[in-house]
Amino acid sequence: MKIAVGCDHIVTDIKNKAVTYLRGKGHEVIDCGTYDVVRTHYPIFGRKVAVAVVKGEADLGVCICGTGVGINMAAEKIKGIRGALVADVQTAVYAREELNANVIGVGGRVVGEGSIEYILDAFIAAKYKPTAENQALIQKIDQLIGENDAIENDAIFDEIQKKWDEGFYHD
Amino acid sequence: MKIAIAANEKGTALKEKVKAFLAKHHYEMMDQSSSDIFEATINIVEAIKNRMADKGIVIDEYGVAPFMIANKHHGIICASVYEDYTSKMTRMHNSTQIITLGSDISAEKLACQLALNFAESEYDGGRHQVRIDMLNKIV
Numbered sequence: 001m002k003i004a005v006g007c008d009h010i011v012t013d014i015k016n017k018a019v020t021y022l023r024g025k026g027h028e029v030i031d032c033g034t035y036d037v038v039r040t041h042y043p044i045f046g047r048k049v050a051v052a053v054v055k056g057e058a059d060l061g062v063c064i065c066g067t068g069v070g071i072n073m074a075a076e077k078i079k080g081i082r083g084a085l086v087a088d089v090q091t092a093v094y095a096r097e098e099l100n101a102n103v104i105g106v107g108g109r110v111v112g113e114g115s116i117e118y119i120l121d122a123f124i125a126a127k128y129k130p131t132a133e134n135q136a137l138i139q140k141i142d143q144l145i146g147e148n149d150a151i152e153n154d155a156i157f158d159e160i161q162k163k164w165d166e167g168f169y170h171d
Numbered sequence: 172m173k174i175a176i177a178a179n180e181k182g183t184a185l186k187e188k189v190k191a192f193l194a195k196h197h198y199e200m201m202d203q204s205s206s207d208i209f210e211a212t213i214n215i216v217e218a219i220k221n222r223m224a225d226k227g228i229v230i231d232e233y234g235v236a237p238f239m240i241a242n243k244h245h246g247i248i249c250a251s252v253y254e255d256y257t258s259k260m261t262r263m264h265n266s267t268q269i270i271t272l273g274s275d276i277s278a279e280k281l282a283c284q285l286a287l288n289f290a291e292s293e294y295d296g297g298r299h300q301v302r303i304d305m306l307n308k309i310v
Binding site (some may be wrong): 039084086090110145150156169 | 208209232233234235236238239240242243244248249250251253254256257260261264265267273275276295297298300301302304305306308309310
């Protein structure tokens, strides 16, 4: 299977291990970054994974940040994504079987390496089980976002990134 | 502080426990439950958007469907929460207004503590705001 993987700078090492693990299992992995530990912003990488999935370049996406919240919630804001942020195998399987989830996420600081491997294996192996009820819910979820330029516009964050680079945002 | 809470049938028993626990900690609780998880989640999203509540909690079997539904909305940040660290950090770093809990995943004591941790935490702002501004660009 083709899998897009993304992370922020907090968990680059954990993402790299996940990429190696998935490749070892025979999957084709698109590593969306980030690639180092320089402070960056999770929406950039959540969007990259989501875009790869909705454009069909990847079958599924994997998003990891410290708690998993930031990057997975960012991916979720792309039309066509149904992402699940999980900490266990059961929830991951449910998300795929019942909601046809196409992105799976974990918090790299809160879920251990072994659990992450189990979650990825189970999510990838699970199959959507369509019912009239879950199809209706999925359709409602997919219709919540109208057409916008978030998928095509790769420069969407440029203006905000420029403000960051200029020191506009500080603690 | 006012907290809006909602559950479907599968989340009702846990929701009642969480609601009573937070009320005991002097939070004003607003129950907007519905048998339909889509509707229950939209109720909480609307309560946040209309400033009827400061924070929101949605409970179903796994907490996954409400995570999907809530995050599709502009300006809404929703976190699925399973453990203590995320329950405290997500408001501080992500400016989260809504959490989801899974009634089949988290038992009463854990779920109540996670809800309280979220209720007590506040947004740090500062460098974290750049990410929120980016999210608002996406949708």
